[in-house]
Amino acid sequence: MVTSAGRSTENAPGADASAEKPTRVGRVGLWLIGARGSVATTAATGLAAISGGFAPATGCVTDQRVFDAVPLPEFSELVIGGHDISDVSLAKRAEYLVGAGMLPLHLMEAVRGDLDEADARVRPGYHPESGGSSQAAVARRLARDIEDFTREHRLDRVVVMDVSSTEAPVAPRPEFDDPELLLAALEDPAQATLPPSSLGAYAAILAGAPYVCFTPSPALTIPALRELARQRGIPTAGQDGKTGQTWLRSVIAPGLAARGLRVLSWAGANLLGGGDGATLSDPDAVSGKLLSKNRGLESLASGAATPLHIDNVPDLGETKVAWDHINVEGFLGSRLTLQTTWSAFDSMLAAPMILDLARLMALADAAGASGPIGELGFFFKDPWGSDEFAFAEQSQQLAAWAHATGERVTAAGAQDRVATW
Amino acid sequence: MVTSAGRSTENAPGADASAEKPTRVGRVGLWLIGARGSVATTAATGLAAISGGFAPATGCVTDQRVFDAVPLPEFSELVIGGHDISDVSLAKRAEYLVGAGMLPLHLMEAVRGDLDEADARVRPGYHPESGGSSQAAVARRLARDIEDFTREHRLDRVVVMDVSSTEAPVAPRPEFDDPELLLAALEDPAQATLPPSSLGAYAAILAGAPYVCFTPSPALTIPALRELARQRGIPTAGQDGKTGQTWLRSVIAPGLAARGLRVLSWAGANLLGGGDGATLSDPDAVSGKLLSKNRGLESLASGAATPLHIDNVPDLGETKVAWDHINVEGFLGSRLTLQTTWSAFDSMLAAPMILDLARLMALADAAGASGPIGELGFFFKDPWGSDEFAFAEQSQQLAAWAHATGERVTAAGAQDRVATW
Amino acid sequence: MVTSAGRSTENAPGADASAEKPTRVGRVGLWLIGARGSVATTAATGLAAISGGFAPATGCVTDQRVFDAVPLPEFSELVIGGHDISDVSLAKRAEYLVGAGMLPLHLMEAVRGDLDEADARVRPGYHPESGGSSQAAVARRLARDIEDFTREHRLDRVVVMDVSSTEAPVAPRPEFDDPELLLAALEDPAQATLPPSSLGAYAAILAGAPYVCFTPSPALTIPALRELARQRGIPTAGQDGKTGQTWLRSVIAPGLAARGLRVLSWAGANLLGGGDGATLSDPDAVSGKLLSKNRGLESLASGAATPLHIDNVPDLGETKVAWDHINVEGFLGSRLTLQTTWSAFDSMLAAPMILDLARLMALADAAGASGPIGELGFFFKDPWGSDEFAFAEQSQQLAAWAHATGERVTAAGAQDRVATW
Amino acid sequence: MVTSAGRSTENAPGADASAEKPTRVGRVGLWLIGARGSVATTAATGLAAISGGFAPATGCVTDQRVFDAVPLPEFSELVIGGHDISDVSLAKRAEYLVGAGMLPLHLMEAVRGDLDEADARVRPGYHPESGGSSQAAVARRLARDIEDFTREHRLDRVVVMDVSSTEAPVAPRPEFDDPELLLAALEDPAQATLPPSSLGAYAAILAGAPYVCFTPSPALTIPALRELARQRGIPTAGQDGKTGQTWLRSVIAPGLAARGLRVLSWAGANLLGGGDGATLSDPDAVSGKLLSKNRGLESLASGAATPLHIDNVPDLGETKVAWDHINVEGFLGSRLTLQTTWSAFDSMLAAPMILDLARLMALADAAGASGPIGELGFFFKDPWGSDEFAFAEQSQQLAAWAHATGERVTAAGAQDRVATW
Numbered sequence A, B, C, D: 001m002v003t004s005a006g007r008s009t010e011n012a013p014g015a016d017a018s019a020e021k022p023t024r025v026g027r028v029g030l031w032l033i034g035a036r037g038s039v040a041t042t043a044a045t046g047l048a049a050i051s052g053g054f055a056p057a058t059g060c061v062t063d064q065r066v067f068d069a070v071p072l073p074e075f076s077e078l079v080i081g082g083h084d085i086s087d088v089s090l091a092k093r094a095e096y097l098v099g100a101g102m103l104p105l106h107l108m109e110a111v112r113g114d115l116d117e118a119d120a121r122v123r124p125g126y127h128p129e130s131g132g133s134s135q136a137a138v139a140r141r142l143a144r145d146i147e148d149f150t151r152e153h154r155l156d157r158v159v160v161m162d163v164s165s166t167e168a169p170v171a172p173r174p175e176f177d178d179p180e181l182l183l184a185a186l187e188d189p190a191q192a193t194l195p196p197s198s199l200g201a202y203a204a205i206l207a208g209a210p211y212v213c214f215t216p217s218p219a220l221t222i223p224a225l226r227e228l229a230r231q232r233g234i235p236t237a238g239q240d241g242k243t244g245q246t247w248l249r250s251v252i253a254p255g256l257a258a259r260g261l262r263v264l265s266w267a268g269a270n271l272l273g274g275g276d277g278a279t280l281s282d283p284d285a286v287s288g289k290l291l292s293k294n295r296g297l298e299s300l301a302s303g304a305a306t307p308l309h310i311d312n313v314p315d316l317g318e319t320k321v322a323w324d325h326i327n328v329e330g331f332l333g334s335r336l337t338l339q340t341t342w343s344a345f346d347s348m349l350a351a352p353m354i355l356d357l358a359r360l361m362a363l364a365d366a367a368g369a370s371g372p373i374g375e376l377g378f379f380f381k382d383p384w385g386s387d388e389f390a391f392a393e394q395s396q397q398l399a400a401w402a403h404a405t406g407e408r409v410t411a412a413g414a415q416d417r418v419a420t421w
């Protein structure tokens, strides 16, 4: 049995896996919308490297000892496929990321075959400027891609995850509040009612697949879509991966609060290169991101957050640098200031979370969960189904939920909501 | 009824306090060893300001809503006295702290009378270079000062707290491991067996008073003294207030760990002015501080802590500046770096904790607690009776302990271990 | 003779000043547009404190030993007056700045009388929303205020300096390029052709007074006004005081260039409270500031400057915090990064420059200089009459110019372009 | 003619080099003591890359336009050889530096042949623990290596440069002050009078070669050796390359001074990995470094420098991180603080300076210069023959000196102090 390289070195070869994990969630598909982007490529490279024993699973939350007793799928049981509108293959993108100093050359070379296989499982995504058929027809085609993937790779379930380019917020429309109106509009080839991220979410609903939104895009925030998801009973999780500066804020702010200190202002700057940097230099696209970035801080530090800026600094490449300046009122009106500077490869923070979410959502699905899973708020800037933004509390909720859900799976035997063939 | 200025504004005048707090811990003495130092002066000024309604209790943990149901003594029920070897009065020291830009002038002026009263309750401490009587005789005199204070001010209990100058670690001696040997040595006028902080702790034991060590000094770490404290049944808490950089580390390090990230190195620098800066420029004194500062990080980041430096930078006055550089390994061997810079008036961070500890230790005492209270590890760099260094966990332990202890007090009616007159 | 407290303590009382400085520039008026603002109040407080011997002239460039041989007017020979549209007196504003922790209480109290006297010399400025008379009539009234000030205080010359609120850039108009068209338009009571800063500059031209622009406002950048200034022969200097972050950039960027290192990006953030922070939170007003801030860097680091942001963070009060992140290419394509964080009271940096500029412009005027004085580029973000942005070069140019100009003044005897009575 | 890749792309192939540079300094040997270390390997790789047209000469001061008219030797006219006590070849070391993320793989591969050739020119250095022959005999052997190198490669002159491991300061001895005593002691096989760096300098003297000390080691600081160097008439330059934090200090401190601001304290921290990090974790070795690092700052900021620390942080690899905290007094006693964080590959900063120094010292030699060349203080923490620490002034002195020296060379025709064959 192949297990996470970083953890299972103690296992004798040939050790009985079934003894270790009382029941199986099964083979899990990870269907990435934006499958050829930076985050997706890093996740695919990492999954192959971990499964192949070339790298430990550092940065994967679910590889921590505290999840040992939870019957998660093994890394080697995950299969990646997805949608994208780019023609640059996963291997080409990985080469680029090697050149940018992000991916280690030897790892990329070791898993090039896996990347090619994953790339062969990528299908054309929905391009908003492609006309012709109705959005409903497109969504059915996208859902069929997911179902084909499931069948061809004999998967027990498929988790759909949006890691595509950030989209701008959308203005309210009547169709967004009424499922019937929406479904009718989708059938009209002359209208493009939903933004791409929402159409992708709708395809997941049609395919009955668990859905995760790692971006700040509109996606499943449209009420009529949420209602359709509810009716279909899929488990969902979102929104916008909490990887860097926002994560750090969710660590520090609750600490200050627990000390009885009062945040007066929390200002900062964000420097970004890479594909995401270019996208986010578009003020429209950025507005969604800035909103979701600041939401947690607004909650944790009661309104002290100063509007954030994102600067596109192309020479930073895949690195993201974030500076925060926190002005705090302490005892007798005194001031304390804290500055933080964070510098990291953004996709290297996101990718292990993608793998974590795939494992955890597969578990949720196996346990028959449906609706937004607030306990996965750990992973998100703007958690669905939860008002908890404090990271330590989210960590505990995550662990407790995983154990409880795992016990349900174990008790019931291998659940399988998707299909048998 | 006088209540915390910062919280009770909603109370109608004449509201019945007994309805609010089901039972009373009573009037509490706070006996500060080092009562004329910077931390003590700030705590005394703050206590008077809060009690007098001139300032909210910002920075006091126990003033948070989560402690509302806990029957803590009111700020106005605390009375400050103490030992010091300095002749500079509390008011003079407060004036100096105003000049240093730390204490607000108007507050100092508003509470000058209270400072003079507190100063009148300060008795001469033990100066290691004063010869003459045996250390046992000195300790009995110090204990008598505490008992007199209790009686004169009709206090229900007195919490002894060491906020005096940091002392160097001491070399092991046979007397330190054997209470009988120790007691014999103390009676010998020719020997100065114990460092001052330990003699102060011994005096608290003799007086049967709860004892808190806010410094990194030897104090109650001497095994024979710990045994005497155990026999006498006093509650204790320590050691070395976790106010600034070390606190921040105890917030960030567990967050990184929860993400599955691996700290490779955690290096840093400390710039300090003020009285503490001068003391800590003595390499001997500093060694205790550096050890206790790093202990938590060693535990939280498994050995990645680089030896710390403390620089005496006199022009910083009462401000402390700390820089940390954290190098972390993430997914696929990638690196992320985090830098933090912390700048604050050190005593403004410590003083509210002094008041919190007085309230909480009085509660513990009222509940009949004895021995080290690990759940107060929240306040300390090197917690006695606990191996938990992660701040979020410590916060939860503190709240849970306070509620449970409060319930015991409420159930039993006002406990009083000290005396009735 | 009263001299700068910080330098001349070695002088025996009664020392003959004329022996020390071979000729006198005379009594100099400093007419501040925006005379009740933060910068002006700090300059007035400082001038009185230095003249009165309460404070050394730290931060005044012209108080450095290198200017010893230059026949600059003494601080005690400067008299402050000005225009403002605010009714809050200089003393009230100084009290506010004491409360904000910026001005020391004892200094403010020591010079309160001087502030009241200066405030009595402040006349109503031009408010753009006041209607009625033509702008030409207003300008004549403003010029008359300056002339009255000169006469009443028997001044040898008056330097007019704009330290009023930053104005937005203005759109081009035909009148801006043609003095005759402009003069005609100004006579029309129905039109408000010039922004207030430009009307103030025009009043200085009418009064024949040296003019300094310490703000990024349109002021004298209007070509037709520059032509009128040229015709009148007044010396001018500007624009936008180079006090903090921009100054630091002009120090570091040339250093990197001299090493043959290539700046790839220079990004940053600005946090500002105070009056200027509020003004600059207006995106229109800010645009002028951001342009002039970045101009030097664009020149020094060939286009690598990332657009700047200014955030209004009211709780910072009078403090300004600036963060820069500099990404540099070195040998063999390697990268180096430099971060700087600057934290200072902005007006404390500006005020000594105001006094320096008053002394230096009075010298220029005494030497009969006219037109833009590029050698004063030392003081400005966007220097008029110079393309040199590197600070070290500017320092040398300033010193050389001051010596040469001083020699001209000395050679000619006291020049006096303004008036004799 | 092959010229610097970064500058001469405009030259048509076959362009007449002699037309461009009026006279030639000739073929120059660069004899590195410590030829297989990190700095040396980077310099050798860079030289080959620049000569081969694989990389521009970014970071080389002498490649700047301002040196265009100076008749420096071309990069392609430099030949590297040297001494080392390590057996790890230059190519192996370069591979290691590729693995550490410092050298680009493709460059290393492109110049591997050049590295092997250079490595073949490395001779065994003097190991202090090797016994047997007298130090005089060793020095003669080392000098012979240099002379053989000169002859074999038909070099017009050879510059000897110490880039070996930092040595501890040495205690004074009578021999250090008296050339005759010293020479006598060196002949005694039982004594090891000189530390290795000084023996290396002595060998350069014997070989009559220009000598540069890039390290803080004792080297030529021994008075008797300096006297011998003077007698032999060699040009010298030193000491301790000013590459990173110290350089930045020499840029910022003069800027603050020119503003009339007063540095109160300049504290900081240094984090170092790599070979130099390991060496400098030895407190003895570090003491020389710390002294020379702080010397300039002591001069520039009159005694405000706080003692520096160097921490060995192995996981930083070849990266060096330095933090500075500068507390400054401004107008009316106000404070401003500046923090800087510098992060760079240390050897990438040093290597281009090595090439610059080789070119410039060859020029000096061709011009018949002898003794310490203070105008090269630009490159050093602790400049020999100069009291100027301000970087801008040093830049101007360097350029002026280079032009004047170049003119002397041009006027005289190709000087050749070394030999003809």
Ligand SMILES: NC(=O)c1ccc[n+]([C@@H]2O[C@H](COP(=O)([O-])OP(=O)(O)OC[C@H]3O[C@@H](n4cnc5c(N)ncnc54)[C@H](O)[C@@H]3O)[C@@H](O)[C@H]2O)c1
Pocket (backbone or CB within 6 Å): A033, A034, A035, A036, A037, A038, A039, A040, A083, A084, A085, A086, A125, A126, A127, A128, A163, A164, A165, A166, A167, A196, A197, A214, A215, A216, A240, A241, A242, A243, A244, A274, A275, A276, A279, A346, A347, A348, A349, A350
């Ligand atoms: N730390 C992080 O990296 C992080 C954190 C939180 C959120 N995110 C979000 O993750 C997303 C991906 O980031 P990235 O750096 O990989 O960006 P990227 O630009 O490298 O990749 C985005 C990919 O999406 C594809 N795409 C665009 N429109 C599509 C469509 N309609 N259908 C299918 N594919 C489409 C693009 O072709 C591209 O391959 C972004 O929205 C980003 O905001 C990233």
Ligand SMILES: NC(=O)c1ccc[n+]([C@@H]2O[C@H](COP(=O)([O-])OP(=O)(O)OC[C@H]3O[C@@H](n4cnc5c(N)ncnc54)[C@H](O)[C@@H]3O)[C@@H](O)[C@H]2O)c1
Pocket (backbone or CB within 6 Å): B033, B034, B035, B036, B037, B038, B039, B040, B083, B084, B085, B086, B125, B126, B127, B128, B163, B164, B165, B166, B167, B196, B197, B214, B215, B216, B240, B241, B242, B243, B244, B274, B275, B276, B279, B346, B347, B348, B349, B350
């Ligand atoms: N944030 C913080 O301020 C903080 C955090 C953790 C620990 N501490 C510790 O708190 C202690 C006090 O700090 P401070 O800034 O007030 O220092 P301080 O120097 O201002 O005050 C120390 C006081 O102790 C008195 N003293 C010295 N020896 C004594 C003795 N034998 N008996 C009685 N009094 C004695 C001194 O006279 C002085 O008044 C230090 O040990 C410090 O390390 C402070």
Ligand SMILES: NC(=O)c1ccc[n+]([C@@H]2O[C@H](COP(=O)([O-])OP(=O)(O)OC[C@H]3O[C@@H](n4cnc5c(N)ncnc54)[C@H](O)[C@@H]3O)[C@@H](O)[C@H]2O)c1
Pocket (backbone or CB within 6 Å): C033, C034, C035, C036, C037, C038, C039, C040, C083, C084, C085, C086, C125, C126, C127, C128, C163, C164, C165, C166, C167, C196, C197, C214, C215, C216, C240, C241, C242, C243, C244, C274, C275, C276, C279, C346, C347, C349, C350
């Ligand atoms: N370091 C610095 O402080 C610094 C550096 C460069 C430039 N500046 C510039 O200096 C100026 C003053 O800054 P501040 O902090 O003192 O601002 P402030 O808001 O405190 O003061 C501005 C003053 O100008 C007055 N004013 C406004 N319109 C006027 C008019 N039409 N006529 C006369 N007075 C008028 C206001 O009433 C106010 O008193 C700003 O433009 C700022 O951008 C300051």
Ligand SMILES: NC(=O)c1ccc[n+]([C@@H]2O[C@H](COP(=O)([O-])OP(=O)(O)OC[C@H]3O[C@@H](n4cnc5c(N)ncnc54)[C@H](O)[C@@H]3O)[C@@H](O)[C@H]2O)c1
Pocket (backbone or CB within 6 Å): D033, D034, D035, D036, D037, D038, D039, D040, D083, D084, D085, D086, D125, D126, D127, D128, D163, D164, D165, D166, D167, D196, D197, D214, D215, D216, D240, D241, D242, D243, D244, D274, D275, D276, D279, D346, D347, D348, D349, D350
């Ligand atoms: N930015 C910088 O890198 C910088 C700046 C200033 C000074 N320096 C100095 O440059 C020197 C080299 O730094 P590095 O990073 O290359 O160090 P390194 O440890 O990588 O290389 C030093 C080399 O010197 C050799 N060596 C040791 N003793 C010798 C001897 N007696 N004879 C001949 N060779 C000997 C070693 O074998 C090694 O190859 C150090 O002294 C350092 O302090 C470096």
Ligand code: NA
Pocket (backbone or CB within 6 Å): A382, A383, A384, A385, A386, A387, A388
């Ligand atoms: Na939510």
Ligand code: NA
Pocket (backbone or CB within 6 Å): C382, C383, C384, C385, C386, C387, C388
């Ligand atoms: Na200009």
